[in-house]
Amino acid sequence: MNFSISFAIRKIHDGLYTVKYSGSSQPELTNLFEKWNDxxxxxDFFEANEADLHSEFWHTALGQPLTxxxxxxxxxxxxxxxxxxxxxxxxxxxxxxxxxxxxxxxSLLKSEVYKPLYQSLNKAYKSKKGWxxxxxxxxxxxxxxxxxxxxxxxxxxDRPHTQQQLDNLxxxxxxxxxxxxxxxxxxxxxxxxx
Amino acid sequence: MENNKVREILDRVAVEDTSFQxxxxxxxxxxxxxxxSAKIAIAxxxxxxxxxxxSKAPATQKELAENLGISPQQINKIVRGQENLTLxxxxxLEQALSIRLVEFAHxxxxxxxxxxxxxxxxxxxxxxxxxxxxMNSTAETVVYPPEAESGESNYAMAA
Numbered sequence: 220m221n222f223s224i225s226f227a228i229r230k231i232h233d234g235l236y237t238v239k240y241s242g243s244s245q246p247e248l249t250n251l252f253e254k255w256n257d258x259x260x261x262x263d264f265f266e267a268n269e270a271d272l273h274s275e276f277w278h279t280a281l282g283q284p285l286t287x288x289x290x291x292x293x294x295x296x297x298x299x300x301x302x303x304x305x306x307x308x309x310x311x312x313x314x315x316x317x318x319x320x321x322x323x324x325x326s327l328l329k330s331e332v333y334k335p336l337y338q339s340l341n342k343a344y345k346s347k348k349g350w351x352x353x354x355x356x357x358x359x360x361x362x363x364x365x366x367x368x369x370x371x372x373x374x375x376x377d378r379p380h381t382q383q384q385l386d387n388l389x390x391x392x393x394x395x396x397x398x399x400x401x402x403x404x405x406x407x408x409x410x411x412x413x
Numbered sequence: 414m415e416n417n418k419v420r421e422i423l424d425r426v427a428v429e430d431t432s433f434q435x436x437x438x439x440x441x442x443x444x445x446x447x448x449x450s451a452k453i454a455i456a457x458x459x460x461x462x463x464x465x466x467x468s469k470a471p472a473t474q475k476e477l478a479e480n481l482g483i484s485p486q487q488i489n490k491i492v493r494g495q496e497n498l499t500l501x502x503x504x505x506l507e508q509a510l511s512i513r514l515v516e517f518a519h520x521x522x523x524x525x526x527x528x529x530x531x532x533x534x535x536x537x538x539x540x541x542x543x544x545x546x547x548m549n550s551t552a553e554t555v556v557y558p559p560e561a562e563s564g565e566s567n568y569a570m571a572a
Contacts, residue, residue: 227426227428228426229428229429230424230428231430231434232434233420234416234420236423237430237433246430246433248433249430249433249436252433252437256447256451256494258454258492258494259489259492262455262458262459262462262492266462287462291451292452295451299440302437305433305437306434306437358414359414359416359419360416361419363423399426400414400419401414
């Protein structure tokens, strides 16, 4: 099977890897936080997706209309929090770092399957105010970050840029299995949200 | 598959990369001014966006750069929140865009012809100002609020 992507693997820490796509100057994990700290990139993104900012969901969740300026400001603050999850302190042990990853990443499949239940029962879901996502493949307790997105809509399939993240997860898993792992290796698609 | 086996396979094909860790550490160390720089960038971008809708100038980074007589690359660095701006640059941006980019939480003591004009502080904390006389080069330090009575003025002047 042919895929339209090619990539290399970069090691960030023990147990944490990230993809570097061909054509990109930086590994995905580095690239994401560069973009999410760049007001110009964020301004262009939110201007292109302004209709999603004005959805009832965000108005209800935030208790006020979501403007482009506020969305940029909030994204930079959310990125600061999310970055801490992947940043390994100088004297932090591998166990502590890996435990944080294990506790932060959630299975994408399970969340999609149970989302209707969460939506009706889980108050935390209703009060969700963040839109940043980092996507990864998990094999046991090892993570390979494949990308991330600003997710303003309910489903990943709703917008091309989040659909692209789903495709990347599938294609990277498929290529890793073809080249390095057994076909029956269990790759779990996971994500971190804020 | 066992975790060790997984990492053994990945370590064979992966190159170590420190760019995330280094950039995250730099952002953390520079967070204070980066936050302010980002807020200034947001205000500039918002004004340019608004000007485009109203067909006003400057509406683009290029027009703003021309207005200020600096390079478009310099403006781009500013709107990406990566520039540690000087007060002079902030003032010129404010003038070019007809907006206020920096507001002070506390008001301040201003000096007009050597007389002090009292303005309001949000809390009675001791703040020291160094004010240079316009007529000579002697610097004075004004202590506010006063620690002792000083006649009609509410200010104690310390040499």
